[in-house]
Amino acid sequence: MPTAPFYPIVYIRGYAGTQGEVEDTVADPYMGFNLGATKIRQKWTQEITRHVFESPVIRLMKDHDYRDVYEGGEELPVEEEPPDRAIYIYRYYEPVSRDLGSGQRPEMESYAEGLHDFIEQIRDHYCGPADNQDAERKQAREEFRVHIVAHSMGGLIARCYLQNVCRKKGIRPPVDRVVTYATPHGGIDFRVVGNVPSFFSRNNVDNFNRRRMREYLAIQDDDTPVTALDGAFPPERFHCLVGTNHRDYTAAQGVSRRAVGSMSDGLVRIQNAVVDRAPRAFMHRAHSGHYGIVNSEEGYQNLRRFLFGDVRVDVRLAFDEITLPPQVARRKEDGHQIRASYHVETVVRVRGERTSLHRRTTEDESALFVDYDRYVKGEKSSYLASIFLMDAARINRRRRSLGFSVDLRVLVPEYVVDGRWFRRDHFEGGYLFREKLNLDLTLDDEDTKLRWGLDTATPNRSSRTAEMQKRDDQYTFSIPVEQNTRPGLKGHLIVTASAHE
Secondary structure, eight states: OOOTTOOOEEEEOOOOOSHHHHHHHHTSTTTTTTOOEEEEEEGGGTEEEEEEEOOHHHHHHHHHOOEEOEETTEESOTTSOOOSSEEEEOOTTGGGOTTTSOSOOOOHHHHHHHHHHHHHHHHHHHHOOTTOOOHHHHHHHHHOOEEEEEETHHHHHHHHIIIIIHHHHTOOOOEEEEEEESOOTTOOEETTTEEOOTTOOGGGGGGGSHHHHHHHTTOOOTTSOTTOOTTSSOGGGEEEEEEOOOTTOOGGGGHHHHHHOSSBSSSSBGGGSOOTTOOEEEESOBSSSTTBSTTSHHHHHHHHHHHHOSEEEEEEEEEEEEEOOHHHHHHHHTTOOEEOEEEEEEEEEETTOSSEEEEEOTTTTOOEEEEHHHHHTTOOEEEEEEEEEOOHHHHOTTOOSEEEEEEEEEEOOOOEETTEEOOTTOOTTOEEEEEEEEEEEEOOSSSOEEEEEETTTSTTOOOEEOEEEEETTEEEEEEEEEEOSSSEEEEEEEEEEEEOO
């Protein structure tokens, strides 16, 4: 029997638009999960760097002893013993193939029903059929779990299964964790027409229309957003990987990236790629292709840490005070209307890895916006990132701590006074705060602590101990963040750590 956290992985690929794409998809045993890459973009310069990423399938096999379930030209052969750590491909496009099926496209609900049957078939293979009266087998079936990993529309199939099919059947889904790459949880929006029209149903494109999504996700309450799991699955066990590189999405000769625009992966806008209250990680990758999010080192590192990691860390930035330039401050005191939006850049890296786990920058057109008016009204804390870490003993037995860094930058905004840009003393590209914080976390019932250091003072080292508060099973640490200038800011980084079980 599989044991936690190394449950069988069920991969669900994304949308295939044309019949040719369907046939190419079904001709691939791994339906794209085996695609690797050798090219990455270097920040804003667009310089190409060689980096070999073998593919998620190969890396899961090399790093975590997973294997596929194909044997003798068959999938799930009954006479074969299933592997302890297995990768399954949900081949939902086979019925759509003219060679292997009818060539007709079913509705989303049918894909989700098929996923239910597929997972039950996997459970039968490990635990025996449901009508087996053996008590030990029954318990094994109740405890059995899979992980779901899905790309693009595959994530919507997973949600339809969790939110619609399982609810109608009155069953608890045997799913431990879900990871989605670039899934349009909030639909697909184009700059000119907005949300994909519901009447545009060719090849099931209306699956990305929010009205249609409410139907197959079984969201009844109009006040519940389409991005909500609606109580069907714990959001903390659902991780959203978000792409931010729209320039390198080349599908349809680049028509999609031009229609969707920046702040997207070329097809899915950033704001639509997340599930409410679920952790998420941003990376400068396109929706698919040579620079795609699935075939990326960043995506894989987030995937394996979420599935197999032990610790969850959430990072927020709390603003205690934001000061204005003296001239702007005087105008505010005189009753003039002040407008400003602050770009907050965040890059999170893990000790010993070359790639970042999370990246939001202005260079990538993905930085977080913090509105000055919102701060004045009392909303002084902003969510930055969630990261997952693996037990230090598994990485380096001589170290008990988990090391990571947060590169934090807050840019000087363009101040607007009474509707006009205040250009006096403005230099483009200035920062209110810019620092790399090095963090060492030890999560232990008897000795939990977070040590930190500023890279400008102690490069790549942490020498101070953060203030800590414990509530239930969560540890919250506070690190001062301040720039005593005008303009400037005072605040603190809030780091919350808990076991990821």
